[in-house]
Amino acid sequence: MFLQIDPANGVAVYDQIARQIKYAVADGALAAGDLIPSVRELARELTVNPNTVSRAYLELKREGVVETVPGAGMAVCAGAKRHCQTQRRALLADRLRAALAEAIQAGLQPDQIESLVAEQLKTLLRHQGKGDAR
Amino acid sequence: MFLQIDPANGVAVYDQIARQIKYAVADGALAAGDLIPSVRELARELTVNPNTVSRAYLELKREGVVETVPGAGMAVCAGAKRHCQTQRRALLADRLRAALAEAIQAGLQPDQIESLVAEQLKTLLRHQGKGDAR
Amino acid sequence: MFLQIDPANGVAVYDQIARQIKYAVADGALAAGDLIPSVRELARELTVNPNTVSRAYLELKREGVVETVPGAGMAVCAGAKRHCQTQRRALLADRLRAALAEAIQAGLQPDQIESLVAEQLKTLLRHQGKGDAR
Amino acid sequence: MFLQIDPANGVAVYDQIARQIKYAVADGALAAGDLIPSVRELARELTVNPNTVSRAYLELKREGVVETVPGAGMAVCAGAKRHCQTQRRALLADRLRAALAEAIQAGLQPDQIESLVAEQLKTLLRHQGKGDAR
DNA sequence: GTGGTCTAGACCACC
DNA sequence: GTGGTCTAGACCACG
Numbered sequence: 001m002f003l004q005i006d007p008a009n010g011v012a013v014y015d016q017i018a019r020q021i022k023y024a025v026a027d028g029a030l031a032a033g034d035l036i037p038s039v040r041e042l043a044r045e046l047t048v049n050p051n052t053v054s055r056a057y058l059e060l061k062r063e064g065v066v067e068t069v070p071g072a073g074m075a076v077c078a079g080a081k082r083h084c085q086t087q088r089r090a091l092l093a094d095r096l097r098a099a100l101a102e103a104i105q106a107g108l109q110p111d112q113i114e115s116l117v118a119e120q121l122k123t124l125l126r127h128q129g130k131g132d133a134r
Numbered sequence: 135m136f137l138q139i140d141p142a143n144g145v146a147v148y149d150q151i152a153r154q155i156k157y158a159v160a161d162g163a164l165a166a167g168d169l170i171p172s173v174r175e176l177a178r179e180l181t182v183n184p185n186t187v188s189r190a191y192l193e194l195k196r197e198g199v200v201e202t203v204p205g206a207g208m209a210v211c212a213g214a215k216r217h218c219q220t221q222r223r224a225l226l227a228d229r230l231r232a233a234l235a236e237a238i239q240a241g242l243q244p245d246q247i248e249s250l251v252a253e254q255l256k257t258l259l260r261h262q263g264k265g266d267a268r
Numbered sequence: 269m270f271l272q273i274d275p276a277n278g279v280a281v282y283d284q285i286a287r288q289i290k291y292a293v294a295d296g297a298l299a300a301g302d303l304i305p306s307v308r309e310l311a312r313e314l315t316v317n318p319n320t321v322s323r324a325y326l327e328l329k330r331e332g333v334v335e336t337v338p339g340a341g342m343a344v345c346a347g348a349k350r351h352c353q354t355q356r357r358a359l360l361a362d363r364l365r366a367a368l369a370e371a372i373q374a375g376l377q378p379d380q381i382e383s384l385v386a387e388q389l390k391t392l393l394r395h396q397g398k399g400d401a402r
Numbered sequence: 403m404f405l406q407i408d409p410a411n412g413v414a415v416y417d418q419i420a421r422q423i424k425y426a427v428a429d430g431a432l433a434a435g436d437l438i439p440s441v442r443e444l445a446r447e448l449t450v451n452p453n454t455v456s457r458a459y460l461e462l463k464r465e466g467v468v469e470t471v472p473g474a475g476m477a478v479c480a481g482a483k484r485h486c487q488t489q490r491r492a493l494l495a496d497r498l499r500a501a502l503a504e505a506i507q508a509g510l511q512p513d514q515i516e517s518l519v520a521e522q523l524k525t526l527l528r529h530q531g532k533g534d535a536r
Numbered sequence: 537g538t539g540g541t542c543t544a545g546a547c548c549a550c551c
Numbered sequence: 552g553t554g555g556t557c558t559a560g561a562c563c564a565c566g
Contacts, residue, residue, distance in 0.1 A: 004239075012556060020239075027241045038538065049558045054539075062464065070275055071317065071538055071566030088240055089250075095233040097254045103226045104258055105154075107161035116223070117251055120231040124238055141472055146550060183473065183551050280565065288507075295509035317566050357518070360505045365522040367497040372526055373406075373422075374490055375429045384491075385519055388499045392506055414541060440553065451543045456554075473551030473553055 002029070005046050013048060017056035022065055025076055026084035035073045036066060063087075136163070139180050147182055151190035153225070156199060159210055160218035169207045170200060197221075270297070273314050281316055285324035287359070290333055293344055294352035303341045304334060331355075404431070407448050415450060419458035424467055427478055428486035437475045438468060465489075 003020050007013055024030045036042075039057060043050040057074055060066045065084060066074045103113045137154045141147055158164045170176075173191060177184040191208060194200045199218060200208045237247045271288045275281055292298045304310075307325060311318040325342060328334045333352060334342045371381045405422050409415055426432045438444075441459060445452040459476055462468045467486060468476045505515045 007557095014556080023240045039540095040538085051559085052557065054541095055556090057539085067276070068539060070281070070564095073538060092233070092237045092240060092242065093250060093254060095236060096250055097258065099226070099229040099233045100251070100255050101258055102229060104262055106157040106222055106226060107163075108222075108226065110255065110259060113255065116227055117230055117234070120227060121234050121244065121247065124231065124235055125244060128238060142469065147472065148550080185551060189551090282565080291508040319566055323566085356508055356510075360501070360508060360510065361518055361522060363501040363504060364518055365526065367494070367501045368519070368523050369526055370497060371494045372530060374425045374494060376494065378523065378527060381523065384495055385498055385502070388495060389502050389512070389515065392499065392503055393512060396506060409542095416541080441555095442553085453544085454542065456556095457541090459554085470554060472549095475553060 003042075003046065005048065007048075014052050014055040014059065017042070017046075017053060018059045021056070021060060022063075022084045023088060025065060025080050026088045028081065030076050032076050032078050032080060034076045035069070036060075036076065038073050137176075137180060139182065141182075148186045148189040148193065151176075151180075151182075151187060152193045155190070155194060156197075156218045157222060159199060159214050160222045162215065164210050166210050166212045166214060168210045169203070170210065172207055271310075271314060273316065275316075282320045282323040282327065285310075285314075285316075285321060286327045289324070289328060290331075290352045291356060293333060293348050294356045296349065298344050300344050300346045300348060302344045303337070304344065306341055405444075405448065407450065416454050416457040416461065419444075419448075419455060420461045423458070423462060424465075424486045425490060427467060427482050428490045430483065432478050434478050434480045434482060436478045437471070438462075438478065440475050 002024065003017060005013055005016050009016065011019075021030065021036060030036065036057070037045070039050050039053045042048075043053045046053070057066065061068065061074070063083070064077055065080045067077050069075050100113065103116070104110075108116070136158065137151060139147055139150050143150065145153075155164065155170065164170065170191075171179070173184050173187045176182075177187045180187070191200065195202070195208070197217070198211055199214045201211050203209045234247060237250070238244075242250075270292065271285060273281055273284050277284065279287075289298065289304065298304065304325075305313070307318050307321045310316075311321045314321070325334065329336070329342070331351070332345055333348045335345050337343045368381060371384070372378075376384070404426065405419060407415055407418050411418065413421075423432065423438060432438065438459070439447070441452050441455045444450075445455045448455070459468065463470065463476070465485070466479055467482045469479050471477050502515065505518070510518070
């Protein structure tokens with residue numbers, strides 16, 4: 001599977017898993033009806049405890065992104081794509097807003113903030129262009 | 135004092151306190167030699183556990199932002215302003231980078247990200263212009 | 269056949285099958301000596317794993333509701349009707365008791381519970397009267 | 403605390419805990435702002451693993467019934483009472499409807515169902531009146 | 537094979 | 552003291 005987990009990220013592992021699967025659904029990489037990897041399989045692949053994967057899947061089920069198909073595994077729900085797209089945008093907007101708000105509150109001027117954003121974005125895109133092109 | 139603490143922020147309370155004091159120093163709101171509030175006073179004002187304030191002050195002392203002035207309290211160190219400005223930039227850059235990195239990893243295109251940033255920034259500045267200009 | 273299976277029902281599929289067949293026997297829709305569908309046939313019809321149907325039939329055989337007729341298939345036993353009627357009453361009483369017990373434990377007053385029951389029953393009967401009268 | 407857990411209930415222990423706390427909130431036994439027992443304390447009291455309690459609390463938090471107060475524990479949220487009352491009614495109505503629907507589908511006549519309900523309810527109330535009067 | 541639940545015990549940050 | 556996360560390993564029902 002296509003997940004990249006960083007255990008020392010601050011963000012909980014189960015959350016990283018859930019989020020990236022939601023992103024995959026939003027992106028169309030996972031379509032309605034597709035089975036996601038089994039708990040044990042993904043746990044093995046990420047070298048993570050099955051409970052951790054299970055918790056991520058629980059979260060996804062709770063949000064209506066996947067449903068369990070008895071005996072088969074867990075499959076992406078019908079209306080999940082739209083839900084994930086909406087949520088993705090809201091989530092990212094929130095995070096950005098929080099970061100920008102702190103910059104403002106810290107006394108940075110708008111042009112300073114803009115240059116900071118531009119700089120970070122450029123760096124990230126360069127890095128991604130080089131090695132991270134999955 | 136001029137601090138705004140949100141206990142349900144994700145960010146630890148002690149960290150919010152320390153950070154906002156550093157921002158004040160970076161901004162010149164607190165100048166070298168100025169006394170910061172006593173632990174007990176600030177704790178009462180923020181309705182926060184004194185231990186929490188204490189930990190924030192410990193952090194500030196460790197970083198050389200403030201120093202104990204026997205018999206008086208704690209005062210902003212000489213030279214702290216430059217240090218705080220540098221660190222402020224680094225802190226904010228980190229937060230911004232994290233948010234932008236997630237947007238990239240979520241599959242958003244650079245132009246989508248830029249428009250998201252611009253939108254959020256505009257909203258924040260408008261709000262701040264009106265009432266929130268503390 | 270006349271079975272309606274809901275795989276996401278909480279109740280196990282094999283149990284739904286076994287129960288509905290017993291209900292049919294209790295009701296007289298299946299009489300002593302009648303052949304029930306073959307495992308493979310019913311499995312195909314319900315788009316369910318043959319093992320699942322098999323398990324349901326095993327349960328029915330174990331309870332003495334059906335018996336294997338060599339060379340023919342499985343037939344409803346003599347005397348099964350009475351047994352099924354008794355068991356049907358017990359099964360349904362159990363389910364009702366569980367639901368009512370939870371209502372009591374949730375702090376609802378007896379009259380509140382009664383009105384809830386009456387309301388649900390009325391709705392169900394109206395719906396069944398219209399289209400769902402299979 | 404006032405919880406009664408039956409580990410052999412079919413219903414998951416964590417679910418029993420979460421439900422009964424929600425019922426307590428709906429009933430007013432727990433008011434907004436009240437701290438619920440700590441994970442470890444309740445685990446000890448119910449002789450259950452702390453993880454199980456934790457999972458129940460996670461569920462409650464997710465539903466907006468409680469929120470964590472850093473360093474203090476978990477407290478009932480402001481609007482929780484109404485939410486819990488609404489949900490309690492919906493939940494119980496669902497369970498009743500399901501039980502009644504099965505009775506109808508099993509071929510019972512409305513008057514048979516009514517007598518079944520009345521009988522079970524009477525038994526339950528008598529039992530509760532005798533020993534279960536917590 | 538699948539998911540779901542539970543136990544036991546550990547480590548962490550925060551207050 | 553508090554909650555949050557993770558690991559490890561077990562048992563269960565279901566298909």
